Amino acid sequence: MLMFVLFLAICAVPAAAGLFFKPGEWYRTLDKPSWTPPDWVFPIVWAALYLLMSWAAARVASLPDNDLALGLWSLQITVSTLWSAVFFGLRRIAAGAAIIVILWLAVAATTAAFLAHDRIAALMMVPYLAWGAVALALNLWIMKRNPQPA
Amino acid sequence: MLMFVLFLAICAVPAAAGLFFKPGEWYRTLDKPSWTPPDWVFPIVWAALYLLMSWAAARVASLPDNDLALGLWSLQITVSTLWSAVFFGLRRIAAGAAIIVILWLAVAATTAAFLAHDRIAALMMVPYLAWGAVALALNLWIMKRNPQPA
Numbered sequence: 103m104l105m106f107v108l109f110l111a112i113c114a115v116p117a118a119a120g121l122f123f124k125p126g127e128w129y130r131t132l133d134k135p136s137w138t139p140p141d142w143v144f145p146i147v148w149a150a151l152y153l154l155m156s157w158a159a160a161r162v163a164s165l166p167d168n169d170l171a172l173g174l175w176s177l178q179i180t181v182s183t184l185w186s187a188v189f190f191g192l193r194r195i196a197a198g199a200a201i202i203v204i205l206w207l208a209v210a211a212t213t214a215a216f217l218a219h220d221r222i223a224a225l226m227m228v229p230y231l232a233w234g235a236v237a238l239a240l241n242l243w244i245m246k247r248n249p250q251p252a
Numbered sequence: 253m254l255m256f257v258l259f260l261a262i263c264a265v266p267a268a269a270g271l272f273f274k275p276g277e278w279y280r281t282l283d284k285p286s287w288t289p290p291d292w293v294f295p296i297v298w299a300a301l302y303l304l305m306s307w308a309a310a311r312v313a314s315l316p317d318n319d320l321a322l323g324l325w326s327l328q329i330t331v332s333t334l335w336s337a338v339f340f341g342l343r344r345i346a347a348g349a350a351i352i353v354i355l356w357l358a359v360a361a362t363t364a365a366f367l368a369h370d371r372i373a374a375l376m377m378v379p380y381l382a383w384g385a386v387a388l389a390l391n392l393w394i395m396k397r398n399p400q401p402a
Binding site: 104105108109111112115116118119122123163164168169170172173174175176177179180181183184187188191192194197 | 254268272
């Protein structure tokens with residue numbers, strides 16, 4: 103339970119990054135695909151993902167030899183903090199896409215490492231992988247259709 | 253060794269945030285104290301701190317029951333990623349100061365947790381605590397002397 107609270111506290115950091123670097127006028131005027139989720143969907147999805155990934159990490163934290171698995175979890179949460187800052191803060195669409203690729207790979211590695219310890223923890227990461235794929239597709243679509251300053 | 257590389261890879265994320273959100277024209281024109289280190293000092297200090305904190309975390313990772321200690325380490329590195337984005341990206345000086353306070357507390361908690369496992373690992377965190385105090389003092393000084401939009 104202590105570890106669940108600690109992992110959730112760590113998730114509060116990228117959540118704060120999301121609050122600081124919000125979609126504003128610039129994001130609204132971007133050319134986006136028809137399947138772009140409405141803005142209110144994102145915080146709800148992320149809240150659910152934070153709960154799931156924190157619970158999954160807490161399960162793995164209670165098992166032995168979990169250093170690599172939890173280290174990868176730390177990597178993915180740190181990368182995710184960087185993404186909103188670069189995409190919404192700097193409005194660097196291509197850099198944002200590169201960061202999401204790294205994020206997705208880090209989440210996939212975390213999920214694989216969790217699987218070696220606990221099948222349920224790995225399953226709890228699957229929605230995150232799915233959402234990461236949606237976010238990557240959205241970021242790449244936006245990159246293709248919106249000219250960027252060099 | 254694997255864990256050291258993994259921790260260092262995690263440190264690459266706040267380092268990348270530092271590269272994205274650099275001190276530029278805005279920072280140069282701020283009213284700063286006479287003891288402000290020159291710009292070139294910061295990346296060198298941070299590189300040294302990243303090496304030290306990654307090595308310290310790798311030492312603790314090799315010991316049993318390290319979940320809380322490494323969880324706190326993850327918290328501090330995630331908070332540090334947020335700081336450059338908010339201070340240099342958004343130019344929110346007061347929010348930056350609040351984040352450094354949280355960061356310093358997270359580093360102090362990490363150091364205390366490391367101490368329970370390994371005295372050398374805790375010692376390796378001391379320069380980070382010292383630098384955090386300098387950074388906090390600098391951020392607070394800048395906050396006091398530079399008017400902020402509400």
